[in-house]
Amino acid sequence: MKVCIIDTGTANLNSVRQALIRLGVDPVISHDPDVLGSADRLVFPGVGSAEAAMGGVNSRGLASFLRQTKIPLLGICLGMQCLGASSSEVPEGSKLEKIDCLGIVPGRVLLLDSKGGRLPHMGWNTVTHVDHPLFEGIRQDSYFYFDHSYAMELGPYAIGTTQYGTKFTSALGRGNFMGVQFHPEKSGACGARLLKNFLDNF
């Protein structure tokens, strides 16, 4: 199986790469649409700001490829947020109201209303999921590792939700497109199982 990690120039790719290697695949890191188009699975990680990640997508000419691909794709953290309609995480001092994202799902990414809880939302929290192949064999309300301040609102494509002040989309699925707000590569046995499900079940 050929797994490609999409390199938008922002993310720390080594952790995701090592997690996939532990599952027995040797992922290729690339931002070339021809290479990515030949993959059996696409992993779209992201760390940093929405502007930097979408900037990386656009400057590499990846937006139309990503919107049209039929290859099973898993967005992680900011990578998942990029699948939404827009993000309100604009650079400090910017006049922009939002950053346009890929619009693969309609959800908006907003500053997490933690109701006084400390931000970033950092640490282990539970995910309540629907019956979806990505969560096969994973107990309801299992703990995953989160590290973020912005989150996608609830919507029709949420397959997992998490409560931190408010409830937000912590996992989404629309056809071949999937995304998780948490870091499966850092989420112990549950995270490893989710990545294995992504490789095995689509």
Added chain:
Amino acid sequence: MLARRIIPCLDVKDGVVVKGVQFRNHTVMGSIVDLARRYAEEGADELVFYDITASSDSRVVDKSWVAKVAEVINIPFAVAGGIRTVEEARAILSNGADKISINSPALEDPMLITRLADRFGVSCVVVGIDTYKDPGSGEYLVKQYTGDPSRTITTSRRTLDWVEEVQRRGAGEITLNMMNQDGMRKGYDIEQLKLVRARCKVPLIASGGAGTMEHFYQAFHDADCDGALAASVFHKGAIAIPDLKQYLREKGVTVRD
């Protein structure tokens, strides 16, 4: 609900894990990768590696082991020790560490906190504070270069002021190392933690003094800390992490299964 974190701390010196009492008299506890794997498998929520020689020797932590740790464990980990530049931080993060923790270099150059936060995001940037209760005045003061007893100095900074300043400058988390307690296993300084907690809006990690399971409970329940860090009780097997989590769960503390 967000779980409270149990964080074994591995003090690294010359490529092996060591532990001293009150930052002195270090003895070898084992290999970095073996201990990292063991703690991840036992249910640690996060690991911290401190190269305790780095700041005082004016050299950066040897990074080859960071990539090896990232190969074997699937939980988050932070690396600390003499990180003075954005470049040094980048090398450690790109090797697979999730956070970098700075201590003495932040005291030398407080703008370093901001540069790191701007480049990597606040949640990657932990500031460690070595705090000491002056027996005479009863004041909490910040110590520097604690990795080497011959170079350790007490700064003029008051701990509570520094806690506020590092947050303004971009710290995403604070680890409070309470030096009067370190390695003594008499418990965290709960009074001090409460004072710091009242001024700390980012995650706060208690460090120094854990000896019993109740000490962890106090850090979470009494002082509302997000995480509790300990070394010797875990390295020497005095407390097993699964037992600790079971104890905390029974006392009503939210911990990860």
